[in-house]
Amino acid sequence: MRAVHNAGKDYLARLTMTRDQAWQILCEYTASDSLRKHGLAIEVAMRHYARSCGADEEAWGLVGLLHDFDYERWPTVPEHTREGARILRDQGVAEELVAAILSHVPWNSPEYPRDRPIRRTLFAVDELCGFLVACALVRPTRLGGLEPKGVLKKLKTPSFAASVSRADVYAGPDLVGLTLEEHIRNCITALLGAAEPLGLACAAGGRE
Numbered sequence: 001m002r003a004v005h006n007a008g009k010d011y012l013a014r015l016t017m018t019r020d021q022a023w024q025i026l027c028e029y030t031a032s033d034s035l036r037k038h039g040l041a042i043e044v045a046m047r048h049y050a051r052s053c054g055a056d057e058e059a060w061g062l063v064g065l066l067h068d069f070d071y072e073r074w075p076t077v078p079e080h081t082r083e084g085a086r087i088l089r090d091q092g093v094a095e096e097l098v099a100a101i102l103s104h105v106p107w108n109s110p111e112y113p114r115d116r117p118i119r120r121t122l123f124a125v126d127e128l129c130g131f132l133v134a135c136a137l138v139r140p141t142r143l144g145g146l147e148p149k150g151v152l153k154k155l156k157t158p159s160f161a162a163s164v165s166r167a168d169v170y171a172g173p174d175l176v177g178l179t180l181e182e183h184i185r186n187c188i189t190a191l192l193g194a195a196e197p198l199g200l201a202c203a204a205g206g207r208e
Contacts (some may be wrong), residue, residue: 016092022062025087026069035072037198039065041133041191045125046118048190049176053117060118062093063100067122078107114175124172127165128187134161136191136200143195144202148184 017025026039046064050057070084085098096118103112103119104126114120135151136142154160155169173183195201 017062017088019058019062019065021091022065025091026065029069029084029087030072032072035068038130038133039068040194041129041198042067042122042125044194045129045187045190046121048186048193049121049125052186055117059094059097060121063097063118063122064125067101067104067126077105081105081108117176120175123168124175124183125187125190127168128172128183129191131155131161131164131169132184132187132191133198133200134164141202142200143188143192143198146188148181148188151184151188152181 026036030036030039042064043061044064046060047057049055050060066084066088068080070087071080074080074083081102081104085102088098088101089095099112100118100122102108103114104122112119114123131154132143132146132151135154136146139146155166158166170180173180176183178186191198191200
């Protein structure tokens, strides 16, 4: 990951929420298993990138896990993210982390621009990881053996995972200083580390 500075080691000192507490909040507000797994996918991708640039892994992971926790109850614009921000502020979560969550949707961009690594990375991994999960679910080996070349091919098929914004996927790599292929490979690597809880581990006897 090029040209990304240290995002600040003082995040964790200001966190008042543990990872277990964050998971409990996600589960409290999100009944959908797929939405919970989406939060987990973005958490592991954020942790991967935090490690690569020397940032606070716990803080970045919390942002990833909770970025859409309010979506099921408040799916409309602009309530989504803003209701969640209110809840997290009431919990005493550091404003920098709340702001990062607010920054990943366009309706908050004037006040919360993607002007720092944690915000740019959240945007960059969000849609792409959703697309990678969709790719894995139609493969007998799931994430096993998934390569950027196959992902790039599916990105060019508009009918596949049509709800995923291709514009957002293509915009992401520049925000983290990588090529699209490099960024895809990084996210696949991150998701492989959580393949079992994501339900994307290779099934017994699965073949490419």
